Amino acid sequence: MFNPLAFAETNLxxxxxxxxxxxxxxxxxxxxxxxxxxxxxxxxxxxxLLNTATAWFIGKAAAAQGKNQWLYGLPSLAPPIAIWLFFKLHSYDAMQRLSLNSAGPRK
Structure with missing residues (x-):
């Protein structure tokens, strides 16, 4: 099955x-x-109202990336800002995974 978020952090x-x-x-x-x-x-x-759960998970994902949970969670209560912050956290997460994969020993 196609899952674009399969490798993302769980809360993200x-x-x-x-x-x-x-x-x-x-x-x-x-x-x-x-x-x-x-x-x-x-x-x-x-x-x-349903966006409150999304804001909670965005805040938890920010905390997992070492960012301030409240600075990401509270503004995420507005759905347009939640979309922007989700893509911001997702791109950071993807870049971290890419840098970890490419940091291996080169032969």
């Missing part, structure tokens, strides 16, 4: 999957609610 992978579920689920819920004649604001509120 969880945050990534939650972000994907929030985006896709929120868009689907907003479309369904608008088709049923309701306001799509309900879906936005649910996405913001």
């Amino acid at each position: 992978g969880r945050a990534g999957w939650l972000l994907a579920l929030e985006i896709l689920g929120g868009a689907a819920a907003a479309m369904v609610l608008s088709e049923l004649g309701y306001s799509s604001d309900i879906a936005i509120i649910v996405v913001w």
Whole structure:
């Protein structure tokens, strides 16, 4: 199965999957609610509430990388900032894994 976050840090992978579920689920819920004649604001509120778990995992991933958990977790309560911080942490994690793999002995 295709898993783009298979080698990422555990909390970072969880945050990534939650972000994907929030985006896709929120868009689907907003479309369904608008088709049923309701306001799509309900879906936005649910996405913001579910984003608290994502912010928690982003904060834990930042702490695992040696960064301040609160400086990454609290701003992540806003979904657009959470997306940006996720990609920032993911790129740092990927670069660390690349440098560890290439630091081996050369023959």
